[in-house]
Amino acid sequence: MSSKMHIDKILNSLEEMSPGQNEFYQATQEVLLSLLPLLESDSRYEEYNILERIIVPERSIIFRVTWIDDSGKVQTNFGYRVQFNSAIGPYKGGLRFHPSVNLGIMKFLGFEQIFKNALTGLQIGGGKGGSNFDPKGKSDNEVMRFCQAFMSELYKHIGKHKDVPAGDIGVGAREIGYLFGQYKKLTGEFDGILTGKGLNWGGSKARKEATGYGSVYFAENFLNKYDKSLQDKKCAVSGSGNVAIYTIEKLYDLGAIPISCSDSKGTIYHKNGIDLSALKAVKEIHHGSLEEYASLSCECEYIPLNKYPKDGHAVWHLPCDIAFPSATQNELTLSDIKALHKNGCILVNEGANMPTTPDALEYIKSNKILFSPGKAANAGGVATSQLEMSQNASMSQWSFEEVDIQLRGIMSNIFKTAYETSVEFECEGDLVSGANIAGFRKVADSMIEQGAV
Ligand code: NDP
Numbered sequence: 325m326s327s328k329m330h331i332d333k334i335l336n337s338l339e340e341m342s343p344g345q346n347e348f349y350q351a352t353q354e355v356l357l358s359l360l361p362l363l364e365s366d367s368r369y370e371e372y373n374i375l376e377r378i379i380v381p382e383r384s385i386i387f388r389v390t391w392i393d394d395s396g397k398v399q400t401n402f403g404y405r406v407q408f409n410s411a412i413g414p415y416k417g418g419l420r421f422h423p424s425v426n427l428g429i430m431k432f433l434g435f436e437q438i439f440k441n442a443l444t445g446l447q448i449g450g451g452k453g454g455s456n457f458d459p460k461g462k463s464d465n466e467v468m469r470f471c472q473a474f475m476s477e478l479y480k481h482i483g484k485h486k487d488v489p490a491g492d493i494g495v496g497a498r499e500i501g502y503l504f505g506q507y508k509k510l511t512g513e514f515d516g517i518l519t520g521k522g523l524n525w526g527g528s529k530a531r532k533e534a535t536g537y538g539s540v541y542f543a544e545n546f547l548n549k550y551d552k553s554l555q556d557k558k559c560a561v562s563g564s565g566n567v568a569i570y571t572i573e574k575l576y577d578l579g580a581i582p583i584s585c586s587d588s589k590g591t592i593y594h595k596n597g598i599d600l601s602a603l604k605a606v607k608e609i610h611h612g613s614l615e616e617y618a619s620l621s622c623e624c625e626y627i628p629l630n631k632y633p634k635d636g637h638a639v640w641h642l643p644c645d646i647a648f649p650s651a652t653q654n655e656l657t658l659s660d661i662k663a664l665h666k667n668g669c670i671l672v673n674e675g676a677n678m679p680t681t682p683d684a685l686e687y688i689k690s691n692k693i694l695f696s697p698g699k700a701a702n703a704g705g706v707a708t709s710q711l712e713m714s715q716n717a718s719m720s721q722w723s724f725e726e727v728d729i730q731l732r733g734i735m736s737n738i739f740k741t742a743y744e745t746s747v748e749f750e751c752e753g754d755l756v757s758g759a760n761i762a763g764f765r766k767v768a769d770s771m772i773e774q775g776a777v
Contacts, residue, residue: 445738519713542696591632661687
């Protein structure tokens with residue numbers, strides 16, 4: 325059987341085995357199809373049934389989370405932890421609290437995490453977890469009671485040499501604090517079982533900034549390769565959470581002009597540059613919406629959600645040189661990429677996980693727009709989480725500068741690995757293939773060496 329037929333067979337059976345898990349299927353399809361040149365050049369992966377094995381999580385844990393709301397009523401949510409692959413190290417990956425969370429989303433994120441973690445060059449396996457709980461509109465006490473209930477089950481499955489979760493959408497410093505407190509109460513142990521911890525109790529400096537900073541460092545490496553730079557580039561950023569805020573901060577540091585941000589209600593267009601301190605005040609301190617930012621800053625334009633193009637998003641219809649999708653999956657569609665291209669955008673740099681739809685990605689490829697896939701460009705967060713684990717193991721805390729220098733070096737190595745792999749497989753600059761092949765090869769070779777387990 326040819327390698328292409330082998331991939332098609334696996335994808336067909338995956339569709340049957342996981343009905344309705346569209347995002348998981350989308351992520352798997354993208355990875356497997358890009359592996360074709362590797363599979364054609366090395367028959368071991370087929371011989372050892374690596375594709376059949378790598379698409380199945382080692383363990384998927386689904387549990388009930390019951391908690392009491394402020395009116396005294398019992399509420400119920402689903403909790404998940406998908407421990408996808410531990411071939412190169414303990415499972416590592418964030419927790420997402422968002423109403424859209426289901427098993428398919430957890431599996432897509434866990435699957436992507438395997439290759440992302442491998443690309444960092446660090447010893448970390450892939451996992452992901454979360455809940456369909458929505459922290460928005462809940463009181464602090466409700467969030468605390470939910471986190472305590474969630475950890476009351478999760479603690480049985482994690483450990484510093486086993487599985488070390490972190491934050492993701494809806495899980496920031498507050499949630500990590502409540503989760504850690506409950507873990508300590510249940511086990512009586514002060515262990516580094518979560519990353520993204522507070523700086524007073526085992527957290528790493530620059531972890532909060534790491535994904536956004538790392539995404540911009542990655543873009544810088546990519547542009548430099550083609551004798552371009554970030555200087556004076558107008559950058560459209562989506563989202564206004566952790567990744568977006570620190571992408572905007574680093575863009576300013578490196579001389580670019582971030583002109584937008586967005587949330588689930590609307591988009592801010594600030595032609596002369598986003599007011600970062602206003603954004604941090606609204607999002608990090610008041611946990612408000614961007615409508616509030618618009619009321620603070622009179623120079624900007626606020627485009628509410630209902631004014632979005634029918635099949636696209638206002639943020640990608642603004643004139644810009646570079647796009648930094650930093651909100652969520654499938655947020656950049658075919659109509660969006662066409663508008664970006666028309667407006668002269670030269671690079672799409674994914675800060676979020678899988679924000680680009682498959683048809684938009686096809687358009688990017690056929691029009692030779694530079695493209696940084698999320699699993700490479702947003703790997704700075706998980707890499708710095710691993711630095712947090714190293715600091716915990718040695719009971720030390722490094723300076724902000726020390727962590728930032730390491731982060732910059734790691735992002736540069738990730739770019740180099742993805743780029744050089746693209747050259748090795750004769751698709752120079754196709755970083756989707758470069759990143760997927762490099763990450764897969766490391767994990768698959770480890771699986772072969774460890775036998776049929
Ligand atoms: P946050 O929760 O801090 O922020 C998410 C932002 O995206 C918010 O502005 C939110 O708006 C917006 N958003 C979320 N879902 C939707 C939606 N369905 N439609 C429109 N807007 C939406 O999350 P992060 O910044 O941490 O994560 C952003 C992305 O980056 C995710 O894809 C995540 O998986 C990825 N990522 C994060 C890492 C990290 O270290 N935090 C590491 C690697 C990847 P609103 O507040 O209105 O909901």
